[in-house]
Amino acid sequence: PDGYEYTQFDRLWRKTRKPSGCRGGYENWFGGCYYKMCYGTDPNRNWDSHFGEAGTSPDPCSLVYPGREPFDQPNTNLVKEYLISQQSYSQLFLTPWGYTELEKPPNYDHHQMVGQAVVAAIQGRHGVKYRNSQASAGLYKTSGGSRDWAHDHLGVVDS
Secondary structure: OOOOHHHHOOOOOOOOOOEEEEHHHOEOOOOOEOOOEEEOOOHHHOOOOOOOOOOOOOOOOOOOOOOOOOOOOHHHHHHHHOOOOOOOOOOEEEEOOOOOOOOOOOOHHHHHHHHHHHHHHHHHHHOOOOEEEEHHHHOOOOOOOHHHHHHHHOOOOOO
């Protein structure tokens, strides 16, 4: 949302643009940074579902910085209130959970059945092949994501 405009300068920018802290936490006496002010929080990791665990970094300059606390970004807080969770990267249909592949959600079999139906429908309609997978196994581990938050906190089975 607020990082979109910045993609005109940095095409692969994926974070918000709110100042997030000093590189290495080194602030000077005047409240500025000794080295570099970092900008942005990864909005895909700013949710209250295993916040700050797998696939994040405490470095505010990192692309996977989740923020100081869940929902500390105005845009993720707003989306939480009007939950619309959709992200598209690659040809992957990802299901909960993103923070662990060692455990499966209680409705894992349902997710697999729905996921297979969705990828088959996409291929049948558009000829594009997608892969269905639990997020942590199909891509990489991520904690603090909207998909897991909607599943765990709101009870949205197909999140």
